Amino acid sequence: xxxxxxxxxxxxxxxxxxxxxxxxxxxxxxxxxxxxxxxxxxxxxxxxxxxxxxxxxxxxxxxxxxxxxxxxxxxxxxxxxxxxxxxxxxxxxxxxxxxxxxxxxxxxxxxxxxxxxxxxxxxxxxxxxxxxxxxxxxxxxxxxxxxxxxxxxxxxxxxxxxxxxxxxxxxxxxxx
Amino acid sequence: xxxxxxxxxxxxxxxxxxxxxxxxxxxxxxxxxxxxxxxxxxxxxxxxxxxxxxxxxxxxxxxxxxxxxxxxxxxxxxxxxxxxxxxxxxxxxxxxxxxxxxxxxxxxxxxxxxxxxxxxxxxxxxxxxxxxxxxxxxxxxxxxxxxxxxxxxxxxxxxxxxxxxxxxxxxxxxxxxxxxxxxxxxxxxxxxxxxxxxxxxxxxxxxxxxxxxxxxxxxxxxxxxxxxxxxxxxxxxxxxxxxxxxxxxxxxxxxxxxxxxxxxxxxxxxxxxxxxxxxxxxxxxxxxxxxxxxxxxxxxxxxxxxxxxxxxxxxxxxxxxxxxxxxxxxxxxxxxxxxxxxxxxxxxxxxxxxxxxxxxxxxxxxxxxxxxxxxxxxxxxxxxxxxxxxxxxxxxxxxxxxxxxxxxxxxxxxxxxxxxxxxxxxxxxxxxxxxxxxxxxxxxxxxxxxxxxxxxxxxxxxxxxxxxxxxxxxxxxxxxxxxxxxxxxxxxxxxxxxxxxxxxxxxxxxxxxxxxxxxxxxxxxxxxxxxxxxxxxxxxxxxxxxxxxxxxxxxxxxxxxxxxxxxxxxxxxxxxxxxxxxxxxxxxxxxxxxxxxxxxxxxxxxxxxxxxxxxxxxxxxxxxxxxxxxxxxxxxxxxxxxxxxxxxxxxxxxxxxxxxxxxxxx
Numbered sequence: 001x002x003x004x005x006x007x008x009x010x011x012x013x014x015x016x017x018x019x020x021x022x023x024x025x026x027x028x029x030x031x032x033x034x035x036x037x038x039x040x041x042x043x044x045x046x047x048x049x050x051x052x053x054x055x056x057x058x059x060x061x062x063x064x065x066x067x068x069x070x071x072x073x074x075x076x077x078x079x080x081x082x083x084x085x086x087x088x089x090x091x092x093x094x095x096x097x098x099x100x101x102x103x104x105x106x107x108x109x110x111x112x113x114x115x116x117x118x119x120x121x122x123x124x125x126x127x128x129x130x131x132x133x134x135x136x137x138x139x140x141x142x143x144x145x146x147x148x149x150x151x152x153x154x155x156x157x158x159x160x161x162x163x164x165x166x167x168x169x170x171x172x173x174x175x176x
Numbered sequence: 177x178x179x180x181x182x183x184x185x186x187x188x189x190x191x192x193x194x195x196x197x198x199x200x201x202x203x204x205x206x207x208x209x210x211x212x213x214x215x216x217x218x219x220x221x222x223x224x225x226x227x228x229x230x231x232x233x234x235x236x237x238x239x240x241x242x243x244x245x246x247x248x249x250x251x252x253x254x255x256x257x258x259x260x261x262x263x264x265x266x267x268x269x270x271x272x273x274x275x276x277x278x279x280x281x282x283x284x285x286x287x288x289x290x291x292x293x294x295x296x297x298x299x300x301x302x303x304x305x306x307x308x309x310x311x312x313x314x315x316x317x318x319x320x321x322x323x324x325x326x327x328x329x330x331x332x333x334x335x336x337x338x339x340x341x342x343x344x345x346x347x348x349x350x351x352x353x354x355x356x357x358x359x360x361x362x363x364x365x366x367x368x369x370x371x372x373x374x375x376x377x378x379x380x381x382x383x384x385x386x387x388x389x390x391x392x393x394x395x396x397x398x399x400x401x402x403x404x405x406x407x408x409x410x411x412x413x414x415x416x417x418x419x420x421x422x423x424x425x426x427x428x429x430x431x432x433x434x435x436x437x438x439x440x441x442x443x444x445x446x447x448x449x450x451x452x453x454x455x456x457x458x459x460x461x462x463x464x465x466x467x468x469x470x471x472x473x474x475x476x477x478x479x480x481x482x483x484x485x486x487x488x489x490x491x492x493x494x495x496x497x498x499x500x501x502x503x504x505x506x507x508x509x510x511x512x513x514x515x516x517x518x519x520x521x522x523x524x525x526x527x528x529x530x531x532x533x534x535x536x537x538x539x540x541x542x543x544x545x546x547x548x549x550x551x552x553x554x555x556x557x558x559x560x561x562x563x564x565x566x567x568x569x570x571x572x573x574x575x576x577x578x579x580x581x582x583x584x585x586x587x588x589x590x591x592x593x594x595x596x597x598x599x600x601x602x603x604x605x606x607x608x609x610x611x612x613x614x615x616x617x618x619x620x621x622x623x624x625x626x627x628x629x630x631x632x633x634x635x636x637x638x639x640x641x642x643x644x645x646x647x648x649x650x651x652x653x654x655x656x657x658x659x660x661x662x663x664x665x666x667x668x669x670x671x672x673x674x675x676x677x678x679x680x681x682x683x684x685x686x687x688x689x690x691x692x693x694x695x696x697x698x699x700x701x702x703x704x705x706x707x708x709x710x711x712x713x714x715x716x717x718x719x720x721x722x723x724x725x726x727x728x729x730x731x732x733x734x735x736x737x738x739x740x741x742x743x744x745x746x747x748x749x750x751x752x753x754x755x756x757x758x759x760x761x762x763x764x765x766x767x768x769x770x771x772x773x774x775x776x777x778x779x780x781x782x783x784x785x786x787x788x789x790x791x792x793x794x795x796x797x798x799x800x801x802x803x804x805x806x807x808x809x810x811x812x813x814x815x816x817x818x819x820x821x822x823x824x825x826x827x828x829x830x831x832x833x834x835x836x837x838x839x840x841x842x
Contacts, residue, residue, distance in 0.1 A: 025246065114228075158189040161189045165224040
């Protein structure tokens with residue numbers, strides 16, 4: 001993390017609104033990727049990002065170390081997305097399942113399999129995958145965002161890819 | 177290449193995502209050449225990666241996403257208004273935060289002080305000093321006639337420069353040395369700097385002023401000066417003569433003289449002298465030469481204000497008087513009114529006289545300074561005579577107290593007076609008496625020896641005191657006579673039993689038949705002139721018997737009794753205590769000796785508190801006690817700490833509630 005970035009986080013923590021808006025510009029896409037990884041629904045993911053940004057602004061004073069600011073933002077987003085995910089499941093089970101049934105018929109077989117495989121992944125793996133494939137972030141940025149070491153991230157992405165390809169092996173074979 | 181093979185998934189992913197270093201990539205490719213399984217996995221992963229890139233890239237956020245987020249954020253969290261923002265900005269800075277906390281704490285401390293009633297804010301010492309000086313810019317100049325000449329001799333100087341001077345003075349002896357040094361330097365600088373014309377003028381002025389106060393200044397000030405001097409002189413009459421001469425020289429006079437002759441022939445007296453105020457200092461200087469100065473005080477009383485107030489009132493009263501007289505002259509109105517006027521006139525005139533008297537008194541006081549000189553001749557303290565006072569104390573022990581009491585009473589004669597006689601009987605029927613006798617000195621020895629014969633004498637003491645008359649006893653008067661006063665004798669008479677034993681012995685006798693031997697012991701004691709004071713016999717359920725006997729015998733029969741005890745049985749554990757009463761005279765042969773004897777049967781007395789079990793029991797009891805004690809201490813500690821813990825928990829709980837409430841708000 002370079003000095004200017006650090007300074008920006010510091011200013012945001014101390015209540016500098018401009019600095020915080022700048023962080024929204026640079027980080028909301030990442031947060032969206034994380035939320036989408038959990039929810040796999042655009043509107044809900046946007047809401048989650050929005051909520052977590054507001055919450056981050058209100059509780060910014062709780063961050064002691066500016067270095068950890070991005071990871072902290074990501075954690076809030078993940079938790080918020082989870083909350084929404086839980087509410088959705090308890091509120092109206094059928095309502096949500098139905099559109100997915102509709103997409104099943106519309107979308108291709110591979111696409112549907114891909115999504116169900118994604119859904120089966122642990123949440124952290126999904127977050128890493130979405131960061132990588134939505135935003136084409138390099139490993140260093142993903143590590144910063146999720147608060148991971150390089151070894152851990154390699155393990156997570158390697159296992160995620162391996163799980164996916166094993167589940168989709170028949171479909172992949174047909175593609176070749 | 178075991179690691180590459182084992183972690184092939186990670187390597188493949190990192191390769192596709194471009195996170196491998198060159199060395200790692202070549203190691204991976206080398207392994208892929210060797211391993212067919214990994215090659216297959218590589219192929220599959222590449223396909224997987226491609227599918228993911230294609231699929232997920234479609235789902236990523238659209239281009240306007242950030243703008244939308246920002247707009248919604250601004251919508252949900254509106255910016256603060258100008259004033260709040262202004263307030264919020266400085267709170268970001270750490271020094272400001274610290275300052276705010278410090279200010280808050282100080283405020284709390286001040287509030288605490290106000291509540292507890294402590295002094296809230298003390299003015300700093302130098303300021304206070306300056307205030308004092310400025311507050312009284314016109315101190316009576318004559319009040320400090322001896323003060324080191326330069327400062328404050330004239331009003332101009334005092335009023336013009338007092339502030340300056342006051343501020344330059346060291347604030348107080350307690351001030352830090354740094355400041356003092358600074359002040360000292362400054363002062364030195366003002367003194368040393370002759371360049372400034374103002375300084376020059378001041379120095380000249382000071383030099384020109386005589387020791388006395390200039391008449392021009394006192395002209396309209398009414399100052400009463402007085403002094404008291406204490407002197408020790410060789411001869412009183414000489415001193416009075418010289419004082420009279422000095423007073424004449426200074427155009428004063430002797431107002432009063434008084435003298436008093438002491439018992440030792442020395443004179444003590446007081447002379448009150450009136451001198452002109454401006455000559456007072458010179459007069460005092462002369463007086464100091466008369467003898468040794470013991471004490472001197474100088475005082476000035478400024479009555480200016482009171483004087484002029486009274487003067488003004490006097491003028492008013494005179495006007496009033498004139499008007500009343502005019503009223504009487506015109507003689508109009510009723511008779512009763514005229515009488516009223518007459519009465520009022522009388523009152524006003526009385527007041528006028530009183531005020532005139534007061535003014536005259538002040539004038540006389542101001543005109544002359546009063547010097548009160550106390551004179552004492554040397555060796556004033558030498559005593560005139562000594563009185564020798566003797567006090568004797570005597571304790572008598574006898575079988576019949578009342579008889580002796582009456583015998584002593586019978587001694588009364590012209591030279592023997594009984595001043596106090598008391599016969600006491602306490603609740604247990606014991607009789608004792610106290611008597612005080614005053615005996616003429618020439619008879620004292622014979623009377624005391626007769627009293628001594630009445631009983632056994634214990635503790636005879638005589639104190640002699642030399643009392644100086646008309647002076648201090650510390651001064652040895654060579655010419656003083658010594659006289660013997662009456663001898664005071666106090667006697668206490670008690671019955672013999674009450675006397676404390678001169679010697680105490682305790683012993684044990686081992687025998688087979690306790691009861692029988694106890695009887696025998698009593699018989700032996702009677703034979704030796706002893707008395708049994710106390711005797712007990714015990715037999716416990718185990719059949720152990722022991723008898724305790726206490727005896728009292730005169731000291732002269734003690735060895736005989738001890739010898740005959742040996743015939744009773746085996747004498748053990750003999751311990752003897754003797755109380756040597758220092759400073760008393762004791763009739764040793766007749767002094768009582770106490771013997772307490774325990775007679776016990778063989779093997780009977782075995783301590784229950786011996787052996788392994790008893791020790792074990794004691795140890796356990798002690799440890800139980802120790803545990804109980806520490807429990808009690810823990811209880812006390814808990815009682816001390818509990819309120820704090822409760823308060824702490826309450827604070828933490830409340831804070832958590834607040835935080836949670838904030839968090840749950842959208």
